[in-house]
Amino acid sequence: MVSQLEAFFLFPRFELLNQVESKGIRLTAQRRALIETIQEATTHLDAAGLLKLARERDPGINRATVYRTIELLKNLGMIDELDLMHLDGEKHYYEVRTEQNHLHLACFGCGKIIEFATPAFESLKQEIAAKNDFEIQVIRLEVGGYCIACAAKREKHLHEQHKPCPRG
Ligand SMILES: [Zn+2]
Ligand SMILES: [Zn+2]
Numbered sequence: 602m603v604s605q606l607e608a609f610f611l612f613p614r615f616e617l618l619n620q621v622e623s624k625g626i627r628l629t630a631q632r633r634a635l636i637e638t639i640q641e642a643t644t645h646l647d648a649a650g651l652l653k654l655a656r657e658r659d660p661g662i663n664r665a666t667v668y669r670t671i672e673l674l675k676n677l678g679m680i681d682e683l684d685l686m687h688l689d690g691e692k693h694y695y696e697v698r699t700e701q702n703h704l705h706l707a708c709f710g711c712g713k714i715i716e717f718a719t720p721a722f723e724s725l726k727q728e729i730a731a732k733n734d735f736e737i738q739v740i741r742l743e744v745g746g747y748c749i750a751c752a753a754k755r756e757k758h759l760h761e762q763h764k765p766c767p768r769g
Contacts, residue, residue, distance in 0.1 A: 612700065612701050612716065612718060613699060613700050614640070614697035615697050615698050615699070617636050617639060617674065617679055617697060618633065618636050618640065620679060621673075621674070621677065621679070626673075630659065631659050631662050631666050634655055634658040634659040634662060635651065635655045635662055635666060635670045636670065638654045638655040638658060639651060639697060642696075645683060645694035645695070645714055647689075647694050648664070648667050648668065648671065648693070649692075651671075652664060652667045671695060674695075678698065678738065679697065680695050680696060680697055681695070681696055681698055681739065682694070682695060683695070683696065683705060683743070684743065685714060686707040686744075688707050688709070689712070701718050702718065702722055702723060702740055703716045703717060703718040704716075704717050704718070704741075704742035705717075705742070705743050706743075706744045706745075706748075707744065707745050707746075708746065708748040708751055709746065709747060709751075710747050710750075710752075710754065711750070711751055713748050715748070726740050
């Protein structure tokens with residue numbers, strides 16, 4: 602069971618509030634507080650995690666505000682919804698869209714999320730679009746496995762299991 606999806610955001614994020622308001626969308630104080638929470642989040646958060654953090658800014662925020670605001674930002678293409686390999690059940694995680702497409706590596710051991718960008722991902726996107734005559738709006742790539750620390754632990758564990766029995 603993964604308790605926390607730890608991650609460090611590496612890539613510059615869109616400025617949500619400015620962008621939403623530049624589209625002429627009026628925001629209530631609660632929606633603003635929630636959008637600020639999403640903007641300032643330091644990990645990939647699910648709706649429940651966002652609600653908890655947002656309530657620290659404005660205790661009046663409820664689940665409906667969270668879901669409606671997430672829906673709005675998703676439709677505007679300002680946030681992305683991630684599964685993160687379903688590390689913690691069926692939750693979805695949200696992150697502010699970045700200038701550069703990146704992929705996510707999820708550790709099955711400790712739940713760490715590693716963000717990674719490479720020109721190869723950009724060229725894969727271009728190839729997919731060109732060869733299928735497809736205008737890509739969203740591209741998502743998630744990789745599951747073990748981080749270096751968890752891989753070392755597993756290695757040690759397997760090794761211990763296969764040690765010959767001393768009395769054997
Ligand atoms: Zn790990
Ligand atoms: Zn990310």
